[in-house]
Amino acid sequence: xxxxxxxLRIALVEDDRLEGERIVEALRRQxxxxxxxxxxxxxxxxxxxxxxxxxxxxxxxxxxEGVALVGWLHRTVGRRAPIIIFSRFDDDERVVExxxxxxxxxxxKPTSPTVLAARIAAVMRRAQPAPQQVLRVExxxxxxxxxxREILRDGQRIELQPKEFDLAWYLFQHRDRxxxxxxxxxxxxxRDLPGSTRTLDTHLYTLRRKLSFNEHGFRLSNVYREGxxxxxxxxxxxxxx
Numbered sequence: 001x002x003x004x005x006x007x008l009r010i011a012l013v014e015d016d017r018l019e020g021e022r023i024v025e026a027l028r029r030q031x032x033x034x035x036x037x038x039x040x041x042x043x044x045x046x047x048x049x050x051x052x053x054x055x056x057x058x059x060x061x062x063x064x065e066g067v068a069l070v071g072w073l074h075r076t077v078g079r080r081a082p083i084i085i086f087s088r089f090d091d092d093e094r095v096v097e098x099x100x101x102x103x104x105x106x107x108x109k110p111t112s113p114t115v116l117a118a119r120i121a122a123v124m125r126r127a128q129p130a131p132q133q134v135l136r137v138e139x140x141x142x143x144x145x146x147x148x149r150e151i152l153r154d155g156q157r158i159e160l161q162p163k164e165f166d167l168a169w170y171l172f173q174h175r176d177r178x179x180x181x182x183x184x185x186x187x188x189x190x191r192d193l194p195g196s197t198r199t200l201d202t203h204l205y206t207l208r209r210k211l212s213f214n215e216h217g218f219r220l221s222n223v224y225r226e227g228x229x230x231x232x233x234x235x236x237x238x239x240x241x
Contacts, residue, residue, distance in 0.1 A: 008032045008053040008124070013043045013069065014086065015061050019109065023056070026113035040064025044072060052081050054120065057103075059087035059094070070101045074161060082123040099189060100199050102162045126190050137172045140232060141216040144172055153216060163188055164207050171220070171230040180227040204228070 010027060014020040015038050024034050035052070037043035040061045055073065057066035066085050073083065082104040087094060095106045104123045107116070135146040143152045149165050151158050160168065166188040171179065185200055204220070213220050219233040 008120070009051065010034050010054045010056060011043065011047060011052045012036045012056045013038075013040060013061065013066065014056070014058045015039060016058070019058075022110070023116070026116060029113070030117055040066075040069055043069065044076075047073075047077060054081050054124065055083045057083060057085055058109075059085055059089060059098070067098050067101050067103070070098070070103050074102055082127045084119065084123060096199055099163075100202060104162075122190070137169070139172055139175060140218065142172065142211070142218075144169055151211075153211065158210055160207070160210060163203055164210070167203055167207055168211065171228070175218075175230040175232075178223055178227050178229050184228065 010032050012020065012023060012027075012034055014023060014036065017038070020036055020038065024036055027034050037046070041063045044064075057069050059066040066087070070083055070085070083102065084105045084107055085098040085103045086107050086109050087098075088109050090108050098106045104126070105119055107119055111119075137144045137146075141154045144150075144165075145152075146169060149162075151160060151165060151168055167184065170184065170187045181197070181200060188203075189199075208220055213230075214233070217232055219231055221229045221231065223229060
């Protein structure tokens with residue numbers, strides 16, 4: 001799907017009626033199909049896998065937090081559609097928390113229809129494979145599928161969060177070379193990320209633990225003040241943190 005074209009199926013979770021009506025009206029004028037839920041429980045009770053192209057979630061709901069719904073979506077519905085968090089909180093801690101949970105973007109309310117359309121287009125563009133993009137990477141015990149966003153190790157599927165998969169995908173595609181920290185952040189988050197050092201380090205720590213690089217022929221090295229390098233190494237070699 002062309003991310004700039006109308007016709008997206010969007011789930012909106014917003015308890016503020018005036019704000020919800022404003023967003024629904026703006027998105028429908030752009031040709032999108034909107035399902036509006038006024039609470040987290042109603043949303044969780046009705047949403048189904050594969051039904052939506054995009055999720056727009058308010059942070060502060062009467063019966064849930066939007067950031068908690070992000071995790072629920074990943075665990076229960078599966079990760080296929082991008083997620084944008086709306087919030088009136090304009091602080092770095094909230095942005096970092098939302099992105100670390102797996103949201104694809106964070107928008108301060110209220111926002112204009114034109115800005116909202118541009119942000120939606122950006123996350124949809126990042127979610128779609130580029131033309132002729134490599135869709136499968138195989139390296140040693142690991143096989144990564146860019147279309148299904150799955151990673152196998154010795155034929156067994158490893159459960160990763162969305163940003164963890166994005167990091168693994170980029171590292172394996174660019175293995176054996178130094179990848180600077182800012183390059184990794186731009187490739188995975190696609191924006192200037194507040195608290196990027198802490199967020200990136202947290203994700204890489206979890207990725208090391210889940211994939212057990214050093215036990216399967218790879219080493220993820222931390223090059224001091226420079227970045228990271230994923231390279232093949234003898235089994236049993238230690239990662240450099």
